[in-house]
Amino acid sequence: MQEHVQLTQRQINEDLLSSVLKTPRWWWPAVIVSAAIFLTGIGAFGYMLNQGVGVTGLNRPVFWGVYMVNFVFFIGISHAGIMISAILRLTQAEWRRPVTRAAEVLTVFSLMSALMAAPLVHVGRPWRADLWVFPYDFARGVWINIRSPFVWDPSAVMTYLTASTLFVFVALIPDLAIVRDRTDGLTRKFYAMMAMGWRGTPRQWKLQAVAGILLSALVLPVFVSVHSIVSWDFAVQIAPEAWHSTIFAPYFIIGAIHSGVSAVATLMVIMVWVWGWGKYLKPDHLDAIGRLLIVVATTWFFFFFLEWVFALYTLEDPELAVRELQVFQWPWSGLFVVFLFTAYLIPVPMWMFRSVRRSYFWMFVTTILVNIGMWLERFLIIVPGTMRRGDFIFDWGSYHPSIIEILMVIMTFAWVALGMLVFTKLFPLIPLFDVKEGMVFRDEIRIGRRVVPASIRE
Amino acid sequence: MTPTAIGDDLFDKGKLRGKKFRNTVIILGILTLLGIIGFALRVIDTIGDGTHNTPIWGYHAALFAFILTAAQGAPMVAIAPRIAKAHWRRSISRIAELFGLVGVVSFLIYIPVAWVLPSMEDGRRTLWFYGELKVPAHMPEVTTTLVLLALTITGLVLLWVSAMPDFAMLRDRTTGSKQRWFAWLARGWIGSSKQWHWQKHRLGIVGAFYFMMLITAHFAYSVDFGMTLVPGWIDALYPATHAHNSLQSGVAITLIAMYVLYRFGGYKDYITLDQFWGLGKLLFALSLLWFWFWFSSFIIFWFGAKPAEEAVLDLLFVGPYLWIVFIVFIFAFFVPLWSMIWNPLRKSVWGPVTIASGVLVATMFDKIRLYVAAFSVSDLPNKHELVDILPGAVMPGVPDVLIWVGGISACILIYMLATRIIPPINVWEQKEVTLYRIHKPFHRTEVQILGKPD
Numbered sequence: 050m051q052e053h054v055q056l057t058q059r060q061i062n063e064d065l066l067s068s069v070l071k072t073p074r075w076w077w078p079a080v081i082v083s084a085a086i087f088l089t090g091i092g093a094f095g096y097m098l099n100q101g102v103g104v105t106g107l108n109r110p111v112f113w114g115v116y117m118v119n120f121v122f123f124i125g126i127s128h129a130g131i132m133i134s135a136i137l138r139l140t141q142a143e144w145r146r147p148v149t150r151a152a153e154v155l156t157v158f159s160l161m162s163a164l165m166a167a168p169l170v171h172v173g174r175p176w177r178a179d180l181w182v183f184p185y186d187f188a189r190g191v192w193i194n195i196r197s198p199f200v201w202d203p204s205a206v207m208t209y210l211t212a213s214t215l216f217v218f219v220a221l222i223p224d225l226a227i228v229r230d231r232t233d234g235l236t237r238k239f240y241a242m243m244a245m246g247w248r249g250t251p252r253q254w255k256l257q258a259v260a261g262i263l264l265s266a267l268v269l270p271v272f273v274s275v276h277s278i279v280s281w282d283f284a285v286q287i288a289p290e291a292w293h294s295t296i297f298a299p300y301f302i303i304g305a306i307h308s309g310v311s312a313v314a315t316l317m318v319i320m321v322w323v324w325g326w327g328k329y330l331k332p333d334h335l336d337a338i339g340r341l342l343i344v345v346a347t348t349w350f351f352f353f354f355l356e357w358v359f360a361l362y363t364l365e366d367p368e369l370a371v372r373e374l375q376v377f378q379w380p381w382s383g384l385f386v387v388f389l390f391t392a393y394l395i396p397v398p399m400w401m402f403r404s405v406r407r408s409y410f411w412m413f414v415t416t417i418l419v420n421i422g423m424w425l426e427r428f429l430i431i432v433p434g435t436m437r438r439g440d441f442i443f444d445w446g447s448y449h450p451s452i453i454e455i456l457m458v459i460m461t462f463a464w465v466a467l468g469m470l471v472f473t474k475l476f477p478l479i480p481l482f483d484v485k486e487g488m489v490f491r492d493e494i495r496i497g498r499r500v501v502p503a504s505i506r507e
Numbered sequence: 508m509t510p511t512a513i514g515d516d517l518f519d520k521g522k523l524r525g526k527k528f529r530n531t532v533i534i535l536g537i538l539t540l541l542g543i544i545g546f547a548l549r550v551i552d553t554i555g556d557g558t559h560n561t562p563i564w565g566y567h568a569a570l571f572a573f574i575l576t577a578a579q580g581a582p583m584v585a586i587a588p589r590i591a592k593a594h595w596r597r598s599i600s601r602i603a604e605l606f607g608l609v610g611v612v613s614f615l616i617y618i619p620v621a622w623v624l625p626s627m628e629d630g631r632r633t634l635w636f637y638g639e640l641k642v643p644a645h646m647p648e649v650t651t652t653l654v655l656l657a658l659t660i661t662g663l664v665l666l667w668v669s670a671m672p673d674f675a676m677l678r679d680r681t682t683g684s685k686q687r688w689f690a691w692l693a694r695g696w697i698g699s700s701k702q703w704h705w706q707k708h709r710l711g712i713v714g715a716f717y718f719m720m721l722i723t724a725h726f727a728y729s730v731d732f733g734m735t736l737v738p739g740w741i742d743a744l745y746p747a748t749h750a751h752n753s754l755q756s757g758v759a760i761t762l763i764a765m766y767v768l769y770r771f772g773g774y775k776d777y778i779t780l781d782q783f784w785g786l787g788k789l790l791f792a793l794s795l796l797w798f799w800f801w802f803s804s805f806i807i808f809w810f811g812a813k814p815a816e817e818a819v820l821d822l823l824f825v826g827p828y829l830w831i832v833f834i835v836f837i838f839a840f841f842v843p844l845w846s847m848i849w850n851p852l853r854k855s856v857w858g859p860v861t862i863a864s865g866v867l868v869a870t871m872f873d874k875i876r877l878y879v880a881a882f883s884v885s886d887l888p889n890k891h892e893l894v895d896i897l898p899g900a901v902m903p904g905v906p907d908v909l910i911w912v913g914g915i916s917a918c919i920l921i922y923m924l925a926t927r928i929i930p931p932i933n934v935w936e937q938k939e940v941t942l943y944r945i946h947k948p949f950h951r952t953e954v955q956i957l958g959k960p961d
Binding site: 270273277281284285287293294295296297298299351352355356358359360361362363364492493494496499501502503504505 | 632957959
């Protein structure tokens, strides 16, 4: 963190509240386009409900298609918030300050998209969702099947969503008070209610800091458990042989961190380009994220390697058939090459160069590539996995997503975009109090002829 | 303290080694000899039998796995915080790096294990796709030996690169043959900007390489010397669990070494609560991860419940070694979880050290469970599924006990002797931090400011 611009509190307020107090010209068109796409997806969903899941490309034996891919993908993206926010907060990494809220908010909207993708859309009959949680029949004592992922997933995802929302809210309170003091009328009432009487007393600051640390520590096990549980949806099954692997939980989690942190980097660049927050989200921040991504991506690649090595180690025909399908048969082979190059082989060597890590443009390009690759990774696990050439499969049909599925996939992305746009209009996307605190804690030390950046806390 | 005073103090402490030190060295030397005798007895058993008699080497293989896991994982405690530029690491980085020397003992202990490993011609599943690729039947021995050799050498290089400025200081403070010896180790170090720049980069590169070698070594040994010996054991996560366990017990062993130096070495001015607290937090996090890794494997086997998986669970978890599973679970996870969430314990000197001792005990038992069990079924005729009646728990014989006592004593001995030559507290890093640390008034209080160069 060598670049440093000392800003006054007034400047910080002006810059970072600009998204809330002013409405740029592009904001409404962006919201309308996102909302239109989202509503088109909802329309497609309604059509599917009316006609049945036969309108999708799902067929025997491929019963899990792009809905599940999207579910896993958005759960992955949602890991960004906790990775950036909780871990970096606990380790007191100074560079986290302007990045945390965007990451946390991305978590919340991604989780909502994940919920939309799997429990709502994928199952085809969402009105029966109550039966995943409540007993079928009290009188006869027919209880829910706690061994079913239908119970695990909603429990885990809803816990994570609740914890993440609380996490965002607790960190928002001081900033809400600032907005409250700069608005009037109904708007002021709204922020006053949200700020819950925040006046910035020492006791309130202490409670807020303790709550932040406690939530960081408590949300971490939830973060780990969510994607572990999602991975176990796959791994506990013995039928698609390629899924029954012990590596799935860590492999999914590290993959989620890889795609999630990349998504945060993408979002940071968009924030700089759209809101002009280059003074806060500096190349230094991208550099730090780039270094983190090299470690995360390489660890992910190691788990990918383990997954493949042990798939081949089994020497079992059905497992080898799936692998052959993934690597040697068109179109999966083409997708596999694209996946490998976009998820690792292009971005990681590029991140080795400092100039790339510090470039907004190149970080945008490489992190987008990562998420294309990671989406394909999930696709290649799910679809060829269910197309397995196992025993007793009398229909080896392939899978092509229908227009309805494609619309609903686009809908989930539009939902995240719409959510982020609305959030930036209502709340500051960079935490003001955190940035101000960082300014207070920053210092410099002169050693010989060099000035070294320093901080009050380690 | 001024940088000069720090140098004087630390080098003076290095010279002071009393009667206790000498007596401990003598006792450890005797115990090491006993270990060699135990090893000789084990070799006689094997040769007398006329075969490699792999099953009786389980405890020896477990000893090697334990040292690889705990001692050779310790240098990571120096590498990782150094990359993260954490200042609190400065007093403990040398303590951790000195474990690189233990790699030499570890490698010697490994050689017999490679000797008794069955050839891939026995038809077992292997990583090397033996039948298809026509690789030599002893590829596991070849590759693991090369990887372990690379790990050991890298550990020594890391220690040497890190200690070079200290060797130069020792060169300038000694005379005669000692001076020549330190001059040779210091390789003309005069502390020029270029040399410091060089050293910083080498530490980063060697550290990264050590980490890669450590992961590769755990991968090779855990699979080729453990998993492949158990018919039907297919656990893709196992190498990663093994490597993670190395980080956990590496932190634990560093904590214990740190405590010994703090308590008996006279380094209380350098090893403070900060270091115990920092490592304690790391140990806590790694202990939680231990459970996650363990559970991620266990639930897939338990839920899948294929006959082969159930048989592996019987052998390694709920069968003859169930009591070991309980000990490991209690000391590697349960005790750290329920004790270290308590602030006064985590932020103390005795707390993290006590927990670390438990973690080391758990690691020791865990390696016994895994390798003794794996070696005990290595000669079963069916190489793809555990269909035979499982053997009972293999208890250690006299040679096994002697080998364990001797092996661990040899590791402690080499570490203690190394502290006679190399200062266990990194002198140059201690001096460096005095430049980066200042105190300043802040509102109505005074705070410590720490510089963090890029």
